[in-house]
Amino acid sequence: MKNKLWLATGTVGLGLILGACAGESGGGDSSSESGDATQISFMHWRGEDKAVLDEIIADFEEANPDIRVEQNIYPSDQYQATAQRMLQEGSTGDVFTSFPGAQFESIQSAGFFEDLSGEDFVSNFDESLIAVGQKDGTQYALPYQLVFNMPVYNKGMFDELGLEVPKSWTEFQEMADTLLENDITPIAFPGADIGPNQFMNSMMMNNAPDEDVFAKLQNGEESLTNEWWVKTLEDFKLLADKGYIQDDALGTNQDSAMAMVANEEAAMLATGSYHMNSLLDLNPDLELDLLAPITVEESEATYEGINTATFMLAVNSNSEKKDQAKAFIDYLSQPEVASKYANETGQHLTVNGVEYESEALQNTSYWIDERNTRFQPRFLITNAQIEDAVLSSIENVLGGEDPMAAAEAAQQIVEENRE
Template identity: 70%
Template sequence: MKFNVGSSLGLLTGVVLLLTACAGNQESGGSSSNGDNEDQTQISFIHWRGEDAEVFNEIIEEFEEENPNITVEMNIYPSEQYQSNAQQMLRDGSVGDVFTSFPGSQFEVIQNAGFFEDLTGESFVDNFNAEAIEIGQKDGQQLALPYQMVFNMPVYNVGMFEDLGLEPPNSWSEFKEMADTLLENDITPIAFPGADIGPNQFMNSMMMNNAPDEDIFEKLENGEESLTNEWWVSTLENFHELLDHGYISEDSLGTQQDAAISQVAQGEAAMLATGSYHMASLLEQNEDLELDFLAPITVEEDEAIYEGIHTATFMLGVNANSEKQEEAKQFIEFLSRDDIASKYANETGQHLTIEDVDYTSDALQNTAYWLTDKETRFQPRFFITNSSVENAVLSSIERVLGGDDPMEAAETSQQVVEENID
């Protein structure tokens, strides 16, 4: 499998997250441990995937039928709240017997706090693709097991391209020619949900070939690189071209995720600048869509190294402070069974890191070749370990999409970087 995870993952360092009280979560699954069966053990499962609640409830019901002495209480939090509060929730072991983590800074923070139980040697680890789960390793231990293989690059309407005689472009000049053809047919090339998702996902494919060095953000945080250097300024110039030529709408920074999804589902836009995790939402609105991935190649064809972006995420862990670790491990083992993983994959539209998943949905079957045949790069944004630096990087893109000059935007953000890496 061509997962270019990169050696610098092991060099990621922790950041300090703001710890605040938890609120606004969704709760489902399981029953009280004080119920009719006094021998029941209730475990807590926490994560951020609200859109997966229905299928997880079904899976939990199946798990409880097979394991009548264990119940599962699931709590779901908005992703930003989860990133800020997960460490605090895990602290006393009463919540999150099974929990999930984002790769990168959140994984490092939780690892530094000692909240991951070591899963090395557990039999269910063999159910996962060995290369894909390297992101969950630290100091020779398997601390977390990524469940999802997400492609963080634009999803596009294959049928629309075929009707217009278009092929996925292999260079920046071809990309602009393709986008011009779409505009000539009154189609917005890229639906960009800048209001709630922003450039968090789209930046990765826009910079993957401008800065092929996988250590580029580590060097930025070490002061060895600068956002005013060519690799980032050229990326901002590419974003400026998208805006200047009308390839993304002028109000993209005010466009909500649901509106962008609707634009693509209704044929008003050709590409959605998010990732594979929105395929299911697109198909819910238009089941006739045929979808695939299209990462912009921002260099000429002979200079391109990467074809796309992937992330191994939704990293399953067992709370080291939990008194119910064996039951928690039973639940992870259940999730990693090929029949259960296949159910989750096909009902949520997600590719997984489990070895023997049976992808039955057309969307997953049609895009599964990206797992094996394409040269994809692990999401660069997750190599930024300082949240202030990450915000500076993202804000430089937002400034350009708001009309600022690329170099001026880079200089402003570089000043913030320097203030935060001393």
Template identity: 65%
Template sequence: MKKKLGMFAGLVLFVVLMAACAADSSQEESDSGDSNSSGSEDSSAENQDTTEISFIHWRGEDEEVFDDIIGQFEEENPGISVQMNTYPSEQYQSNAQQMLRDGSTGDVFTSFPGTQFETINNAGFFTDLSDEEFVNNFAETSLEVGQSEGSQLAVPYQMVFNMPVYNKGMFEELGIEVPTSWSEYQAMAETLKENDITPIAFPGADIGPNQMMNSMMMNNAKNEDIFAQLESGEETLTNDWWINTLEDFQHFNENGYLQEDALGTNQDSAMQMVADEEAAMLATGSYHMASLKELNSDLELGFLPPITVSEEEVEYEGIHTATFMLAVNKNSEKKEEAKAFIEFLSQPDIASQYANETGQHLTVNDVDYESESLQNTSHWIDEKDTRFQPRYLIKEAAVEDAVLGSIENVLGGTSPEEAADEAQQVVEENID
């Protein structure tokens, strides 16, 4: 019993001492002045005065330059902070609409042209930017892809050339002229093969025919409304324009223009083939030029889309896409801050920094291209007859999948006629 009373008395004494220490400590903090306390209040007030906006996109490889640009924006706009999140492109295409739904994510978001733009538009998640002054900072010829029913819903930031990139130095060393007809293209491919070089590295496992299909069909189907007519039932995949395109893919595959197991080769492996000069071309586009230069700084690169017709029949020299479209979430409560960020990105000096550090051509006016690769290819913007990427003019995802699937089936051994017929059945099931 005495032992218990002693323990209790000790506990009481400990509590009294701790309370006294706490009081002394509080007094010391008070006596030291109000700086710490008011500093905390100031910090809290500052946080309350700062609006954080969410910026989401799919280009993880651009994070470093965006981090720097965001830092500059926040310095010029101390009342706004930017939280950036990036996602793999396939995941972004699948999940962006869901992320935008409640307005808490993606105050500023990006959209692919084509099916994703249509899906987000149908869901009503775009803010109309038609009256914003920063729209004038973009090349007028690029803006149409972000418009719907006369309203500017998104502004495309990048000008991408979706056609094979080739090793110019290799061509010069082998004395190969850039082909201007189907017969010259075949001769070029044979010369490369004779020198144990694969003409085209094709990343079929992850990118597939998404990019190469555009330049393969650009002169087989000169009508730029061809996919609109396909989806309305006026045109079919079993007609010559698509059968011929599938036959060309078959020819490339059966004659060794593509590497072995093209459908099983991923993007990184295909890029390494070009960097190691095992392959002359990469079947993707301009967005991989900077990465190729990182793998092999000695590469001199250009564009070489496949020419599948005679020289007299050539109308288009290549493919372009206005993409990485910047938009403001209609469900956002921070629209003005979001618009301020897009306006900042559209300034020529900021756009020039982004272009040169990422190796991307842009749609912003007065961009200064400093990198060798961009300077060597910028003439494609004004001097070449390119058409907008046909794949992005397909509005129904199921139709797009059927079109691309027919190419993969041909590369897998299916006849062009059978592959086209199977794809056309899917199209007919999705005709509006």
């Protein structure tokens, strides 16, 4: 009891100290009884999906008149901090979403995930894509979205210039040279925000085909000064030195980078499939597809791209409305509901039987079944400070540092934070 009191006050304590520096943001509603219906809270970070989720929720409430669902949305960059506090209280987030990787691990170790293993709706999801929500054989969370964290490219522009999708690092450089000759920046890289954490995945996927490489880095079996990471940094340096990414890339945010691709000043956007809809909103005439740089020779390439099963749906173990929460996840996992969500948000999903209607989604669906993609390596770094060190080394190289020196500086931080 004494411990619990300290825990509660400790949370408030640090929160208040930080509160002097940071303000609270996002909604603050909680789940409650609403008339005769039970109100549950759905906590997530996808503000851009609010409208379509409102429609889905309205349909759900019509089918389940005894349950009301309220969305509590917090921006993704604040979600990590906000989610843990809300889940601890238990008042918000009866249904919540989690990122894979460090956040999943932390929430799981804190015991906030309800075990979903025995639920019927688990079978509505593609079995091969939900492993990321499992721990020791227990299904704690169900990834809903399937995104490809690899560059989006202007297929129409490639066709016009007679360019093929490169299958090796040599071909990639030849392709980039042709684009430069035509006054087109090969890659728009949003280095000020998500660029490094997205592009690192495809840049390293074949330099370090071992999917356990970051687990080994964290336990001391691997080092950032080894060949796989130093080569990745050298490849980044080459992109910068040869002008394959735009000047001042570290000062460019994702909106500016998207504008470069939408205006056809750049051929590729180094983010992911989740930006295809936004690009088409900016320029409906674009024909888009996905393309990951193969940084080795063709014969050595293992992977063709990166996937992430994310937006993992879960039930808060502290919730008093678990049955209603599970009913909502069950509803979201119905193929017709998932199809509506997929088509209106422009996302691929992990749910079986989804019918993709938009051209962009149909044109890229082959990446789900026909291409050899690997799970986003960054999410396999479970220590946030080690992740920061890895990303900082990329920023360091793009800022002009020698790759080995950047790798050594990052490795020092890895060693300081190894558990």
